[in-house]
Amino acid sequence: MKAIQVGLLGLGTVGTGVVKIVEGHQEDLSNQVGSPISIAQILVKDRTKARGVSIDPAKLTEDAWDIVRNPNIDVIVEVMGGISTTKDYILEALERGKHVVTANKDLMALHGQEILAKAREKGCDVLYEASVAGGIPIIRTLVEGFSSDRITKIMGIVNGTTNYILTKMSQEGAAYAEVLKEAQELGYAEADPTSDVEGLDAARKMTILSSLGFRANVSLEDVSAAGISGVSQLDIRYAKRLGYEVKLLGIAERQDDMISVSVQPTMIKASHPIASVNGVFNAVYVHGEAVGETMFYGAGAGELPTATSIVADLVAVVKNMKLGVNGRQAQLPYNVVKLKTDEQIASKFFLLLHVEDRAGVLAQIAQVFSNCDVSIESVMQPSAPYKSSTEIIIITHQASKAAMNQVMQAFSGLSAVREIKSVYRVEG
Amino acid sequence: MKAIQVGLLGLGTVGTGVVKIVEGHQEDLSNQVGSPISIAQILVKDRTKARGVSIDPAKLTEDAWDIVRNPNIDVIVEVMGGISTTKDYILEALERGKHVVTANKDLMALHGQEILAKAREKGCDVLYEASVAGGIPIIRTLVEGFSSDRITKIMGIVNGTTNYILTKMSQEGAAYAEVLKEAQELGYAEADPTSDVEGLDAARKMTILSSLGFRANVSLEDVSAAGISGVSQLDIRYAKRLGYEVKLLGIAERQDDMISVSVQPTMIKASHPIASVNGVFNAVYVHGEAVGETMFYGAGAGELPTATSIVADLVAVVKNMKLGVNGRQAQLPYNVVKLKTDEQIASKFFLLLHVEDRAGVLAQIAQVFSNCDVSIESVMQPSAPYKSSTEIIIITHQASKAAMNQVMQAFSGLSAVREIKSVYRVEG
Numbered sequence: 001m002k003a004i005q006v007g008l009l010g011l012g013t014v015g016t017g018v019v020k021i022v023e024g025h026q027e028d029l030s031n032q033v034g035s036p037i038s039i040a041q042i043l044v045k046d047r048t049k050a051r052g053v054s055i056d057p058a059k060l061t062e063d064a065w066d067i068v069r070n071p072n073i074d075v076i077v078e079v080m081g082g083i084s085t086t087k088d089y090i091l092e093a094l095e096r097g098k099h100v101v102t103a104n105k106d107l108m109a110l111h112g113q114e115i116l117a118k119a120r121e122k123g124c125d126v127l128y129e130a131s132v133a134g135g136i137p138i139i140r141t142l143v144e145g146f147s148s149d150r151i152t153k154i155m156g157i158v159n160g161t162t163n164y165i166l167t168k169m170s171q172e173g174a175a176y177a178e179v180l181k182e183a184q185e186l187g188y189a190e191a192d193p194t195s196d197v198e199g200l201d202a203a204r205k206m207t208i209l210s211s212l213g214f215r216a217n218v219s220l221e222d223v224s225a226a227g228i229s230g231v232s233q234l235d236i237r238y239a240k241r242l243g244y245e246v247k248l249l250g251i252a253e254r255q256d257d258m259i260s261v262s263v264q265p266t267m268i269k270a271s272h273p274i275a276s277v278n279g280v281f282n283a284v285y286v287h288g289e290a291v292g293e294t295m296f297y298g299a300g301a302g303e304l305p306t307a308t309s310i311v312a313d314l315v316a317v318v319k320n321m322k323l324g325v326n327g328r329q330a331q332l333p334y335n336v337v338k339l340k341t342d343e344q345i346a347s348k349f350f351l352l353l354h355v356e357d358r359a360g361v362l363a364q365i366a367q368v369f370s371n372c373d374v375s376i377e378s379v380m381q382p383s384a385p386y387k388s389s390t391e392i393i394i395i396t397h398q399a400s401k402a403a404m405n406q407v408m409q410a411f412s413g414l415s416a417v418r419e420i421k422s423v424y425r426v427e428g
Numbered sequence: 429m430k431a432i433q434v435g436l437l438g439l440g441t442v443g444t445g446v447v448k449i450v451e452g453h454q455e456d457l458s459n460q461v462g463s464p465i466s467i468a469q470i471l472v473k474d475r476t477k478a479r480g481v482s483i484d485p486a487k488l489t490e491d492a493w494d495i496v497r498n499p500n501i502d503v504i505v506e507v508m509g510g511i512s513t514t515k516d517y518i519l520e521a522l523e524r525g526k527h528v529v530t531a532n533k534d535l536m537a538l539h540g541q542e543i544l545a546k547a548r549e550k551g552c553d554v555l556y557e558a559s560v561a562g563g564i565p566i567i568r569t570l571v572e573g574f575s576s577d578r579i580t581k582i583m584g585i586v587n588g589t590t591n592y593i594l595t596k597m598s599q600e601g602a603a604y605a606e607v608l609k610e611a612q613e614l615g616y617a618e619a620d621p622t623s624d625v626e627g628l629d630a631a632r633k634m635t636i637l638s639s640l641g642f643r644a645n646v647s648l649e650d651v652s653a654a655g656i657s658g659v660s661q662l663d664i665r666y667a668k669r670l671g672y673e674v675k676l677l678g679i680a681e682r683q684d685d686m687i688s689v690s691v692q693p694t695m696i697k698a699s700h701p702i703a704s705v706n707g708v709f710n711a712v713y714v715h716g717e718a719v720g721e722t723m724f725y726g727a728g729a730g731e732l733p734t735a736t737s738i739v740a741d742l743v744a745v746v747k748n749m750k751l752g753v754n755g756r757q758a759q760l761p762y763n764v765v766k767l768k769t770d771e772q773i774a775s776k777f778f779l780l781l782h783v784e785d786r787a788g789v790l791a792q793i794a795q796v797f798s799n800c801d802v803s804i805e806s807v808m809q810p811s812a813p814y815k816s817s818t819e820i821i822i823i824t825h826q827a828s829k830a831a832m833n834q835v836m837q838a839f840s841g842l843s844a845v846r847e848i849k850s851v852y853r854v855e856g
Binding site for chain 1: 445449453456457459460557563564565568569572573574575576577578643701704705709716717718719720721722723724725726727730732733735736737738739740742743744751753756762
């Protein structure tokens, strides 16, 4: 039986994993799809470099167009990363009737709609399970598993680097800079960690998850992102005392046709299932009107977990080829949604204030909250850590982001408040 | 556009949930599948009974054959339960070219292969996501999400009743009989709780999960089952002291072509993600060679969570109808596997012994383990709770079930051991 010919764009960590799985599980795969799967051609940066897998050198090329234009290739697996050139390759491959499996979250977050539209036009599949949360089949779950439900909330730990850093800070009491350095040495964080630690990587993934979960066209600009570089040991210690963990959470919410999508360090109640997701692991918590609470947990990155998702997508593409139904199962977004304004986005908040230690200060602070119509759930005043000043920790009831901004503004004009040390969203 | 006609067998809790979701999400569903979905006919026990949903009485029938033989019905949704008669209905429906969605774990565990073979013969779909772990899309995940991987272990909390009971026993220190009674009053446990508390319900679900996960033909007789009726407060307290929780776990393991599938109360390390799954929630932990550790968490039962899975299956059936590919995606088991013998099944074990409190007893006990080639990881001897006797808690290293049986046998001939109070498998 004729083998399915795969062109692999990229032979880094994940690409190598794809080769290993396709070769190691050849019999299993063939049993499932009814014909062998062959990796026929591979794009590499340097043909002469030594590899972690043994590959016939005749399969290697340094020119992506060789693969994209190769008429024998049925499916392109893209694990080279990058945005603009990679998009050109993928659009050209689709134009030529090739199906595409990609792990490229940046590309899908920025140009997903254009790529999916081209795929639909050409009757081709574009699958991208590996682009979010590595080995967790969350895209399939959102599209198929919850097809009958209305998803109201998605909360994700979708960046392993930052979760590793926050876990270490929480468990070992280490400082942010110190743990970041260690993560860089271990290869968990990049030399330039901005994209991870400032929440940009997570924002791209939340763009993809919220588009699918809400069946709407969410673009990257719709997602507000804040990172973890400001998270201090003090924040984490107070969070623990109050029964919370600090996690970088992507949070997407929907009410009727209004949505909000954001990424920020968040205080999450320790008893919430997502609070105990530690280290480089990822998890996506999904709340549906009918299904209630669910959570999906697993490795967010890594050679083999990510390659598992890519090869599962490849199996799906080949099954569709056998059935002759490629490009016909893709879900186009059909909900038109509006972004919530700051008046409409509500949550509890945690505040850590550095204030003067004298009678009447708490009353002044409480008055500010009251003026802004924000009610307080609890106040904690630890025994004075400084000479003439102290710290106050406040957790509010549900309040709008706009009201909280007013509170901040009022504090900046209040001499008794020396510094607003931290403000966190609170969940769970 | 012509509506898809659904015949619903059963209008209990879950059936009512299906009606609610199909009617409440009509627009969403129609957007996804391209035509309306209509519940055309419903089997009920008593046509005159008052219902939780408003239904045109003309749709109700008390005779299942009315629905099964109705030429206008495209898809049968079976939520009536039962085995032998229900099987007849389903086989007849398939014979007549109707697709089937079922939540019936008993039926699928006992007659799944026969039903799937008939479906394949007739080009029909049989989907049964709701039969295991209610709202968690675990079947879809095993079949599609991990299609490229080789699954080596599945551990599931797949029975909500027993997890509720064990959680209450662990969190509130209540006795088994007391919590069971409370669960019965709350409707979480049946008047005759045997199927739940003796692990039979979980065994049926593990039959389904292991068949799909290992892509093999696992039958119910292959699954050994033990329940929770013997779990005592003493066991739970010692487990906690050693850093474990007691959970009723279904455990399916595969090594090459050898498998074992069992259900038993198990001591699971408190830090393992499945250890903190509490109350009526379900979770399935899956370990794959490539993907590593993953876990899927959610409601295991309930009107709407279960109905979510059923309607998601219905959406999948209708999509396949539109594509003309029904019955062609079903995965037949292609791995021929053998059951492991007791010599080949290995785990750590926890033992709680009631022994005489005199010098030399521990040495005798240690000698028994040594004779049977079982090595000990830790021994705990709490300060003597009785007058002339005491308790010893032992955790072994990995040992075969056969070796542990030998140990038990030897203890029964040892006068210093008054009673073997408990033996648990240990995981995590």
